[in-house]
Amino acid sequence: MTFLHNILTVAHYEAKTLRRTWFFRLFAIGALFIFTMLNIGLFSPVGTESWEMVSIPSALPLINLYLLNIGQAVVVIFLASDFLKRDKKLDTVEVLYTRSVSNFEYVTGKTLGILRLFLSLNVVILIIGLIINIISKTMKVDILSYFEYLLFISIPTLIYSLGLAYILMLIIGNQAITFFLLLGYAALNMFYLWYRAGSLYDYMVFGMPLYKSGIIGFDNITAIINQRLGYFFAGVSMIMASVILFKRLPQSRLHTNLARTLLVLCIIGSGITFYNTLNNHLEREKLKRSVIEINRKYEKSKFPSTTSADIELAHKGKTIEAVSMLRIVNDNDTPLESYIFSLNPGLSVKKVISGNSDIQFKTDGHIIEISPAKRLEPGGYDSVTIFYSGKITEAFCYPNFSDDPKNNRYRIAMVNVNKRQAFLKNNYLLFTPESHWYPVSGLNYYPSNPARIKVDFTKFILKAKSDKNLKVVSQGIPGEEGEWTKYSCPFPLTGLTVAMGNYVADSITVDSVKFISWHYPGTDYYKKDFEELKDTLPNLISGFMKDLESGFGVAYPFSCLSMVEAPVQFYSYPKSNTQVRAEIQPSMVIIPEKLSTLQQAGFAKRFARQKKQMARNNQIITDKELKVRIFNNFIRNTFISGRNFRMVNGVLVNEPTRYLLGPSFYFFRNNFYSDEYPVINAVFESHLQKLNEPAPAGGPGMMAGNLSDNDRANLILKNTSFKELLARNPSSDTMRAVLTLKGDCLFNYLRYKAGINEFNEWFKNYIWDNSYKRVNILKFNNDLKERFGFEFYPYLEEWFNGREQPGFIFTEPDVTTIVVDQRTRFQVVFTASNTESAGGLFNVSFRTGGGFGGRGGGQAIMSVTFQGGRGGAAGGGRMMQIAMQGRGLTSSDISKIVYLSPHETKKIGVVLESQPRAMQINALFSKNIPGELVFTIQEVKKESAKQKPFEGEEIVQEIPSFTQPGEVVVDNEDPGFYRSATSKMNPLRKILSGNKEVAETYQSMNLFVAPEYWQPVVQNTFYGRFVRSAVYTRAGTGDRYVTWKGIIKEPGYYDVYAYIGKAGAQIIMRGAGRPGQAGAQPGRPPAGGPPGTPPPPGDQSGEPARQNPYKDFHFKVYHDDGMDEITIDYETADPGWNKLGTFYLSPDTVKVEMTNQSEGRIVIADAVKWVLKE
Amino acid sequence: MKIEIRDLNKIYPNGTHALKNINLVIESGMFGLLGPNGAGKSTLMRILVTLVKPTSGIVLLDGKDIQKHRKEVRKILGYLPQDFRFFTSLKTWEFLDYSAALAGMKNRKERLKEVDRMLDQVGLLEVRDRNANKLSGGMKRRLGIAQALIGNPKLFIVDEPTTGLDPDERIRFRNILSTLSQKQDVIIILSTHIVGDISSTCQNMALLNKGEVVFCGRPENLVNEAKGHVFKMNLTPYEYEKAKEEYDIISTIPVENGWEVQIVSDLPPDGNAVEIEPNIEHAYVYYMEHKIHADLNV
Helix, strand or coil: HHHHHHHHHHHHHHHHHCCCCCCHHHHHHHHHHHHHHHHHHHCCCCCCCCHHHCCCCHHHHHHHHHHHHHHHHHHHHHHHHHHHHHHHHCHHHHHCCCCCCHHHHHHHHHHHHHHHHHHHHHHHHHHHHHHHHHHHHCCCHHHHHHHHHHHHHHHHHHHHHHHHHHHHHHHHHHHHHHHHHHHHHHHHHHHHHCCCHHHHCCCCCCCCCCEEECCCCCCHHHHHHHHHHHHHHHHHHHHHHHHCCCCCCCCHHHHHHHHHHEEEEEHHHHHHHHHHHHHHHHHHHHHHHHHHHHHHCCCCCCEEEEEEEEEEEECCCCCCEEEEEEEEEEECCCCCEEEEEEEECEEEEEEEEEEEECCEEECCCCCCEEEEECCEECCCCCEEEEEEEEEECCCHHCCCCCCCCCCCCCEEEEEEEECCCCEEEEEEEEECCCHHHCCCCCCCCCCCCCCCCCCCCCEEEEEEEEEECCCCECEEEEEECCCEEEEEECCCEEECEEEEEECEEEEEEEECEEEEEEEECCCCCHHHCHHHHHHHHHHHHHHHHHHHHHHCCCCCCCCCCEEEEEEEECCCCCCCCCCCCCEEEEEEEEEHHHCCHHHHHCCHHHHHHHHHHHHCCCCCCHHHHHHHHHHHHHHHHHHHEEEEEEEECEEEEEEEEEEECCCHHHCEEEECCCCCCCCCCHHHHHHCCCCCCCCCCCHHHHHHCCCHHHHHHHHHHHCCHHHHHHCCCCCCCHHHHHHHHHEEEEHHHHHHHHHHHHHHHHHHHHHHHCCEEEEEHHHHHHHHHHHCCCHHHHHHHHHHCCCCCCCEEECEEEEEEEEEEEEEEEEEEEEEEECCCCCCCEEEEECCCCCCCCCCCCCCEEEEEEECCCCCCCCCCCCCCCCCEEEEEECCEEEEEEEEEECCCCCEEEECCCCCCEEECCCCCCCCECEEEEEEECCCCCCCCCCCCCCCEECCCCCCCCCCCCCCEEEEECCEECCCCCCCCCCHHHHHHHCCCCCCCCCCCCCCCCCCEEEECCCCCCCCCCCCCHHHHHHHHCEEEEEEEECCCCCCEEEEEEEECCCCCCCCCCCCCCCCCCCCCCCCCCCCCCCCCCCCCCCCCCCCCCCCCEEEEEEEECCCCCEEEEEEEECCCCCCCEEEEEEECEEEEEEEEEEEEEECEEEECCEEEECCCC | CCEEEEEEEEEEECEEEEEEEEEEEEECCCEECCCCCCCCHHHHHHHHHCCCCCCEEEEEECCCCCCCCCCHHHHHHEEEECCCCCCCEEHHHHHHHHHHCCCCCHHHHHHHHHHHHHHHHCCCCHHHCCCCHHCHHHHHHHHHHHHHHHHCCEEEEEEECCCCCCCCCCCHHHHHHHHHHCCCEEEEEEEECCCCHHHHHHCCCEEEEEEEEEECHHHHHHHHHHCEEEEEEEEEEHHHHHHHHHEEEEEEECCEEEEEHHHEECCCCCCEECCCCCCHHHHHHHHHHHHHHHHHHH
């Protein structure tokens, strides 16, 4: 009793003392204010109620405690070290030290006091959150999660921080040093260590996934408990060590021994739990390496193809038992001595039978090698039945991806969500083909060629049951067979997915396709939100499907489409060999529970907000119309054309959303394969599976100097062949960009050779005729030759192995009205040159009619105004609209494809029926960066007398001059351009700012935090022969500079010019939202765009003008009489060449410098030219 | 109760030999520890209150080694350190309550009653709800006494308690100690360099100098040692300047044509010197300046 009494007494007064310190009071008041505002702002009906925040109720306590924990982990360090400092300083404690209190009681009491204080604050903040939670009509209350997060987040962090602060304070004895050491440790954790070693170092759970699903709760509870217990034990052990090391003579041997015992036990406890955490991580990594190594052994093997599979699956809590009866065919050209299958390594094979007799097999990790009684000849069929049981090892699914939370971040709001590829729990099961839960005749990853893929079109019959009476969901037509649920697929599938849970279903049949929503009870909130659309829903769905089908040029191939709700943790990594994510399966989409990761799924809130906005703008629209619009937006942005923008190493990458239905129109139905070019299917897929969107792939980002995917791919392929690149196992982002570019190139070549319309029509029929078949590319080559008389297979050699890129220069299009057959036509003529030693293609298309509204309206279209140089591509056109064309199955928008041999120039003529507004050129695989150019046609000349229509190409001898006689131009890409050495940044600042110096690659332009070095950046407004780039840096005192050095041969007076590409200065981005979003009006550019899009200086929207980041640019012109300093005011400068002055120069190397001295935030250096005066 | 200190030595890590073979017996009642600054009084006190471990030697409380029985010692201990401050954020009563609770008073009701009683005893009841930083120096001292007294300690150790107190406060403090010393079987150890505190309150005392006990006994014995060595004389300014060099002058009172001074001397000085009765202050000076030196010379 005395023991407890003493501890509680010390705790009581410690808490009281700390509570009355200004430091804690300020923290507490600040925290209460901030978190009240935060809860109101994020979760309450008057706040944003962002759907990803409010859809899953546990997000509220999680986000509250997650943020609070980061703050309190720092504050507690100070208070803990302060208590020891006070003890050391004041004689007051001497009177306490002479009391009959053991060191154990004293230190424990102090700890409890601090804990009590902080936990009280936690509880108060949680209560505030709970009140908001209860008030909110959108959120449910998950009261248990409030306790769970307190237990998982706050307590271990506080205990550990306290223990660490005590022990350091006792050892170092200086509060300031202790505080800064611990602060450094906290920062190191937050910026560097948090994701490493399976979150082992993440003591404040800064990045550890703790998201709790509404369906399955915590999916990684063992990992969470291990890691958190580890820190709890470590904290307690350090507190116990502090008891032992405490600088006061002990009085109780019993208590000292108790401290020693607890110290030892907690060290053991933390050792075990940390070991478990680390071991779990290492085991996963080891298994991934092992899968890759095993795959390496077998990747050269010949595999059979599975034509049908009858699978019996019994769910037995945390294990499964299954039997797969597989019918296989040898579609190789050599006999098969053994059948090689891949099965998840967590499952163990019991036996394999063929007919009624057992046959021999051996396993090697996940590989099952079956030895049939006799070899299988090419074209021969066989059947095997495999019995297996066990668990699913998820690390197997994506062996080339690390599971740490930093890579391929999956977050809701600011918290990481665990990335799960399969679920096997008592109350839930979800297997996708990626987990190889049934034997697959092929590998999940080919280490020597990650772009390779083996696709079998298999007819599946699934019989499944659950001993927990869970509802079975899969593809095909459902039926009952005793205790089994049976799914028979009338069409072959590339893989089978099964889910078991407490699912309920809603369905609707539209145009013979059955749409089923498999969801958990209570998660179908959208039904209420869209109650009014009930009668129009079939029409809406029909509209979408028709849009999709016309976009892809083929019909939706399946008879149903299931939307299966899965726990929020379900996540698939992007693959190198296909753009299909596991969320999309044949006739099935696996959607996140309560659509929680989809921002646009907060329908009620969107409705209320948009209605309010419309009322403000005096726009009249009925509730139903508005709901239709919201529904349309959601469907389009989620399943048809949505994109996610994210930064990867300073470059904005726009990744398609994970639920796009595109694969249904190619990947799930067609397959082309090649032994020599295994990447071919991925290339076909990249080109064909995209809707022909006017929305730019990288367009919005380009305004921030970001590169489009095509440009990135061209830069990656600079001096590197496709083959060499693949051998380097590039990232999925790189793969996606390069595959698309290569696909565009290949298909533009085919269209160029065969004729655009002719090829499109033939190819559409060809892939339809070859549905659910694997087509060898050689067969395709022969079929093509038979139809069009040319072979494309030889072209693949250069396409795959070539390193050289062509480079194109274009003149502006000259448009004249002409009369053909008594009708007015529009003659467009321009010249294109390829100045490089590799031949290449580009395609041309035209925008005609009014406005720029794209498919679905509301593409984010940007306009950039600038004045070009004389003739050449440099400085290019005037009004530009960046877009991408020539993709997809139909590519109907391409007017012409042109091939230019090395050093060839052609005059190109096109006759159009309607007036062109803009000419778009896609330079495809070339040195041109940006490669997608749009020349806005502002002037149409009247017909000249007797002008004959010119349609086609004409080789001309004169190459358009890039520079004029007497001009010396030095661009930032030229050898005569020099950047001053990059300034040295403090290493700590570098880590904390994350400002990695990447001055050698093109980055997005950061107008808010410009780099402290000269960073290359690409924009259409900049000067460049092929690469329109400049360098920019943060304005300063003039300590950084660039130099242009040119060589002049004639003495005389020269006009010296500097090129001012008015980057983003004329950008206008207004209106409504995201690509594909409805609502933008023709002719009025809509707004929105990716995060990081710079503010539009000179914005005409009526909003208050933001400060222009560019102001004065300072040049130093060196000439025969010395040096002149010249300042150009950005605001008043002309876009393009600006004269710096006229100077006398002798034949020699001439020089112009520019420094970073400026009143603005940013300076840009592009090109300089010297023009000899006549 | 009895404290026996045997061959006690304390050497600090920096080599300072703070206590040298201290041998003392302290019995119930009030015991004074007198000595100049740096004599080792505080070190001895801190050993007695179990804050510091001796380098060698032993301290027995009723025959038990206090280093081995710290818990028992701390249970009966009331301690007021030399420089007593307390948490500024606690109120007067809260601090006393904290002390009382740690002194073993578990019943909150009784504890609060005792807190108020103690505050009343030291004259702080009116300021029970005042924060420490709002108390005067004397009040803080009294609060220190109260916290040491709470829980009825059997061993009461106070280190330099009257330093900085005004005469009223000092008298009040002495009275409190006197009252306490009337209790049976209580040891009060008062460490001070103010000799007046000892003479008015202590039955026994020890004189410490440079870590050694140079005298131990009753204060009157110390006074007796100085008998015949304290003189009073009148001096002209010239004689006064000369006498300052020859004698230890204890007090100087200006009179007509010069000074009336009291001096300590082994031999009666020449002139108009008159032998007077020594007090403890005279005895302390005589002992520190003459007896010890004489003993050392011998």
